[in-house]
Amino acid sequence: MDRRTSDGRTRRGATGLALFSLGLGSAQVGAPGAVAQLVGADDSPTSRLVTRWACGVRELAAGLGVGSSSAPGPWLWARVAGDVVDLALLGTVAARHPARRTRTLAAAAAVLGVAAADVATARRATGGGLRSDELSVQAAITVNRPVGEVFDYWHDLTNLPRFMAHLEDVTLLGSDRSRWTAKAPAGVEVTWEAEITAHTAEELIAWRSVEGSAVATTGRVRFQPAPGDRGTEVHVAIEYRPPAGRLGSTVAKMFGESPDQQIHDDLRRFKQVLETGEVVLSDGSPEGTTASRQLRQRPAQPLSPSS
Amino acid sequence: MRANCWTGRNSVEVLDVPDPRILNSRDAIVKVTSTAICGSDLHLYDGYVPTMRKGDILGHEFMGEVVETGSGVPNLSVGDRVVVPFPIACGACNACERGLTSVCENSNPNAGIAEKFMGHSPCGIFGYSHMLGGYAGGQAEYVRVPFADIGPLKITSDIPDEKVLFLSDILPTGYMGAEMCDISPGDVVAVWGAGPVGQFAIAGARLLGAERVIAIDRFPERLDMAASKAGATDVVNYAETPVLEALQELTGGRGPDACIDAVGLEGHAASALYAYDRVKQAARLETERPTALREAILACRSGGVVSVIGVYGGLMDKFPIGAFMNRSLILRTGQAHVHRYMEPLLARIEQGDLDPSFVITHRMALDEAPQGYEMFKNKQDECIKVVLTP
Numbered sequence: 001m002d003r004r005t006s007d008g009r010t011r012r013g014a015t016g017l018a019l020f021s022l023g024l025g026s027a028q029v030g031a032p033g034a035v036a037q038l039v040g041a042d043d044s045p046t047s048r049l050v051t052r053w054a055c056g057v058r059e060l061a062a063g064l065g066v067g068s069s070s071a072p073g074p075w076l077w078a079r080v081a082g083d084v085v086d087l088a089l090l091g092t093v094a095a096r097h098p099a100r101r102t103r104t105l106a107a108a109a110a111v112l113g114v115a116a117a118d119v120a121t122a123r124r125a126t127g128g129g130l131r132s133d134e135l136s137v138q139a140a141i142t143v144n145r146p147v148g149e150v151f152d153y154w155h156d157l158t159n160l161p162r163f164m165a166h167l168e169d170v171t172l173l174g175s176d177r178s179r180w181t182a183k184a185p186a187g188v189e190v191t192w193e194a195e196i197t198a199h200t201a202e203e204l205i206a207w208r209s210v211e212g213s214a215v216a217t218t219g220r221v222r223f224q225p226a227p228g229d230r231g232t233e234v235h236v237a238i239e240y241r242p243p244a245g246r247l248g249s250t251v252a253k254m255f256g257e258s259p260d261q262q263i264h265d266d267l268r269r270f271k272q273v274l275e276t277g278e279v280v281l282s283d284g285s286p287e288g289t290t291a292s293r294q295l296r297q298r299p300a301q302p303l304s305p306s307s
Numbered sequence: 308m309r310a311n312c313w314t315g316r317n318s319v320e321v322l323d324v325p326d327p328r329i330l331n332s333r334d335a336i337v338k339v340t341s342t343a344i345c346g347s348d349l350h351l352y353d354g355y356v357p358t359m360r361k362g363d364i365l366g367h368e369f370m371g372e373v374v375e376t377g378s379g380v381p382n383l384s385v386g387d388r389v390v391v392p393f394p395i396a397c398g399a400c401n402a403c404e405r406g407l408t409s410v411c412e413n414s415n416p417n418a419g420i421a422e423k424f425m426g427h428s429p430c431g432i433f434g435y436s437h438m439l440g441g442y443a444g445g446q447a448e449y450v451r452v453p454f455a456d457i458g459p460l461k462i463t464s465d466i467p468d469e470k471v472l473f474l475s476d477i478l479p480t481g482y483m484g485a486e487m488c489d490i491s492p493g494d495v496v497a498v499w500g501a502g503p504v505g506q507f508a509i510a511g512a513r514l515l516g517a518e519r520v521i522a523i524d525r526f527p528e529r530l531d532m533a534a535s536k537a538g539a540t541d542v543v544n545y546a547e548t549p550v551l552e553a554l555q556e557l558t559g560g561r562g563p564d565a566c567i568d569a570v571g572l573e574g575h576a577a578s579a580l581y582a583y584d585r586v587k588q589a590a591r592l593e594t595e596r597p598t599a600l601r602e603a604i605l606a607c608r609s610g611g612v613v614s615v616i617g618v619y620g621g622l623m624d625k626f627p628i629g630a631f632m633n634r635s636l637i638l639r640t641g642q643a644h645v646h647r648y649m650e651p652l653l654a655r656i657e658q659g660d661l662d663p664s665f666v667i668t669h670r671m672a673l674d675e676a677p678q679g680y681e682m683f684k685n686k687q688d689e690c691i692k693v694v695l696t697p
Contacts, residue, residue: 230401277333280416283441283451297360302325302328303328
């Protein structure tokens with residue numbers, strides 16, 4: 001399966017910075033004397049202490065935070081603050097050891113370079129977000145059923161809410177038109193009308209929301225036989241442009257923090273329905289299509305009879 | 308009902324929880340008559356498997372009596388006696404069609420979490436973290452069994468529970484470990500770990516025709532069992548003897564034709580590298596202590612098979628890739644595809660070729676599960692396998 005999103009660049013940048021932090025932090029904690037000498041300071045007990053604790057541990061914490069957080073923005077800004085601390089420390093070193101200024105200046109230049117990357121990534125991670133950005137997700141899955149059957153199931157758009165987490169209902173209005181109702185947090189419902197824009201039997205279905213809809217969306221799903229009787233490959237691409245204002249933010253929330261994960265999970269349920277007959281449920285997420293459950297699992301215990 | 312729940316690191320408690328219900332049409336509810344603590348449950352107990360939640364019901368080795376079936380389970384009736392395979396598998400996806408039920412593509416509703424750790428998701432497993440499905444386990448009075456139309460093995464004779472219970476996991480796991488060795492006449496197989504899975508790997512290697520089977524462990528009672536019950540021809544106590552030297556000696560310098568790692572992520576060894584793993588694992592910078600796997604790769608004869616059935620969770624350090632690559636070794640591994648082994652191994656048991664109950668050292672009530680875990684973890688009272696009765 002593959003997936004791509006418009007915020008992929010932010011995530012790749014954050015991952016790179018996280019790995020950089022972990023690498024540098026490990027060196028500072030593991031060999032503080034060597035690092036201190038490299039930037040022009042003395043290998044003294046004090047410089048080791050500062051390098052290990054003020055720099056190394058901080059880098060490790062930032063690396064873990066940026067790398068593991070689904071919303072790395074605050075961690076990235078913490079890295080920017082750390083860069084300022086590093087520059088101040090290098091300033092002290094340069095003042096104390098003018099003879100080794102070349103080394104210190106080289107280190108400062110490196111810090112400035114990293115700081116620029118930190119600021120750019122942090123701004124991308126915290127700025128705008130889903131509200132102003134168009135959301136674009138792609139995913140693919142292979143379903144072990146003949147292409148005709150897989151196509152037919154999707155082609156009946158009323159089936160979509162069975163496996164797509166955010167959809168409450170799709171009603172056919174005739175002549176390729178349909179009304180889509182989605183559930184957003186806090187019981188808000190969002191409705192839009194869509195029309196089929198392309199349709200090739202057993203190959204392609206494409207749709208878009210009609211002019212003036214609350215949500216501007218286009219989508220297409222491509223079907224092709226997988227090689228060697230492995231069933232059918234399903235490739236989906238969906239774009240949403242949420243409107244401005246409060247409704248826009250509600251629509252953005254509907255897709256949660258990771259819209260790519262959501263479409264991916266939708267496809268997985270599509271596969272479950274076609275291959276096993278229904279969406280597979282477990283005690284940790286007995287509601288099935290509630291995507292947020294994946295992150296906020298209940299204990300693996302049976303539900304109480306009243307719930 | 309009463310159920311043994313994970314309540315934190317080194318902590319399980321038998322609690323009152325709601326009874327399970329049918330959630331999918333292909334579910335059955337089974338009243339558990341026997342359940343066991345698996346070595347891999349200790350990895351959960353010790354806190355090495357991520358995505359556990361307080362209150363999760365543990366247990367993936369169990370059998371019992373069907374008390375309810377969904378509309379999609381025509382093969383089972385109320386009152387049927389069944390052994391349930393630990394991998395939850397749909398029977399319809401590409402993996403299941405190829406017999407690879409432990410990598411079923413549909414049975415893990417939380418595949419998205421597993422994919423972040425492993426690239427792709429394996430199957431869902433009873434009582435084995437949310438990353439592997441968030442399914443309630445079988446160390447309980449009752450358990451919901453998904454895909455009951457293809458999973459549970461019906462036991463129609465009156466053979467006692469203890470002889471067939473281990474068809475749920477450790478017998479097929481050990482047997483698959485031996486099967487992956489592609490044993491041919493004259494082969495010598497070395498098995499790291501003489502716990503219950505190791506015992507069955509030894510027994511499996513003998514059933515499949517190995518000339519000699521060498522058991523490696525540090526507990527004399529386990530090595531005794533390997534030699535007297537499982538069929539090991541030689542034993543090596545690694546606390547007393549350097550393993551690589553002993554294996555060279557036992558194989559005329561060739562090295563074993565196949566090496567089975569039945570230890571997994573919590574290995575022990577008396578070496579500096581072990582101290583390194585221990586520190587990194589404690590700091591959560593490495594998830595494994597892969598002492599057995601490293602040693603197996605170094606010991607194996609060139610061109611031989613290293614078969615890994617011990618459970619690993621994430622990332623290991625210092626994988627001896629040079630030895631592995633330059634000496635044409637073959638690494639084969641996997642959680643057991645239990646479904647495909649149940650019937651043939653049941654036939655072996657019924658014919659009297661094998662009585663898996665020899666590994667049982669302790670029988671306890673379900674309510675005593677916390678003591679059972681502690682005893683098994685610390686190998687107190689020569690504990691090798693604990694069976695619990697609800």
